[in-house]
Amino acid sequence: MTVTSAQARAELGDWHRPVADKRVSAAEAIALVRDGDHIAVGGTLYSRTPMALLFELLRAGRSGLTLSRPLACHETELFLATGAAECVVASWVGIGLRWGLSPVLRHYVENGLARYDEWSHLALGLRYKAAAMGVPFLPTRTMLGSDLVARNAAQRVSCPYSGEDLLAIPALVPDVAILHVHRADIYGNVQVDGYRHMDVDMARAARRVIVSAEEIVSPAVIKATPGATMLPHFAVDAVVEVPFGAYPHECYGLYEADFAHFDDYVALLRQHGADGARRYVESNVLAHEDFAGFLDSVGGDRLRQLARSAQELTA
């Protein structure tokens, strides 16, 4: 069980994030995650997924995890298939319609081996936002009339002023938020380009925050464009430098998602079912000592091609 928004607030009174060098290795950062934790995964679908940190988390062999994400993609399937996670909280699970329904999700949920706690996209966003605001719930007009309400924890309420029917969306305090960003300084002031997805609320909601960055930059670089800073140092516990740290997913303006990699992954699933995802983890995660080893196996030419494509698209 995760803590309440009030408990999370109180915890920060005792939890200090000094203005100190927070750079650590991926393995050291992942030591902040315990068995049974609720992990909020930054980015969404195949965009700015903290893949290097998630691969490290798979390597660490944690169990009983819950993963939450606005739109969960292939990374979440890997956690289900290896038994690391037993619950997904999301509004959508799958790579994209081009790749069909997720056979991993189907196998685990249809056979009662894992839970998929489904919320509408906005409702999940409000769960993080309520926790980020330090309040126990937020009222909304969405999801009223949806059968999702009977299956999740949302409660119907009346507005104390107007009497209108609303839904109360409960705060979600992740134990750990794991994000990948474009740049950070050593203190954990972080910036992204392009989409922010739900990263800001997710990080402010969470009890611990781990960030990987394409690049660690000097504080002067951050200060040159303070409006682009997404999170301040006191909302971040650990910073890990990982170029191409979202691969095979995209990082806005830097590299596109590798659709051919998804095709290969889905071909494995078609051939071997959920076991295909375990084979994928064997050969892409466990076979390498670290994420750099995985990127080496992909090859520099491929990565440079994805980078060129991204630059061209966002020029």
Next chain:
Amino acid sequence: MTDITPDVTPEERMAVTASRLLEDHRVVFAGVGMPLLASGLARRRQAPHLTIVLEGGIIGTQLRPGQLPISTNEMRAAYGAPMLTDITDIFLYAQRGFFDYGFLGAAQVDRYGNINTSFIGDPDAPKVRLPGSGGAADIISLCHEIFIVTSHERRRFVDRVDFVTSPGYLTGGDSRRAAGLTAGRLAAVVTDLALLDFEPQTRHMRLIALQPGVSVAAVQEATGFPLLLADTIGELPEPTHEELDLLRELSAENTAGP
């Protein structure tokens, strides 16, 4: 330009019919796939000031011909957009009432316009666990006028959905309003066979016009519940050469991507 009528596919008829519903100077919250394609076509034709919003947090995407995004959260989806915000924020704009149109696809839709993207069979022991709502439940709840666009097949047009992921008119009549959804009107369902709306009293789906060469019987045959028929059933005009050219340019196979 030749005089030969190009071969029009049913999908193209559907996209063109859907695009014609969108007026200039409005804001459309579009799903990826057919809704986005139809919105992009409208922008290139009768609605150059149509603002296309996507749930990834994009306001005003211009779309690049041959480079349509697969997801609403990738950099292709942001092409030419003057503003990117976060996901929750874009839905809060919808909740505030800024978005004129909500434009959705549907894997399974029923006579009252309810959409299921969650479960086939008993939700407690599903035969198929589908991917989930994504933003569809929010779009159908929070935009002013809702359009649904989907291929017309009996397995898609069902009497009652197994699960209401995204609420249409629920059980008909006043039930949507009674559930607390005081805003939002399901305006039309566009298919490759027909254009349909919802009869104002019962809120039951109603056939109002046919695609060229399609009969009422053919539409009924492809629908898993008895259709209401409008007093006069119109015939939708074929796509023009201009519409087809624009549509084909926009949806050309992406060859530049990874």
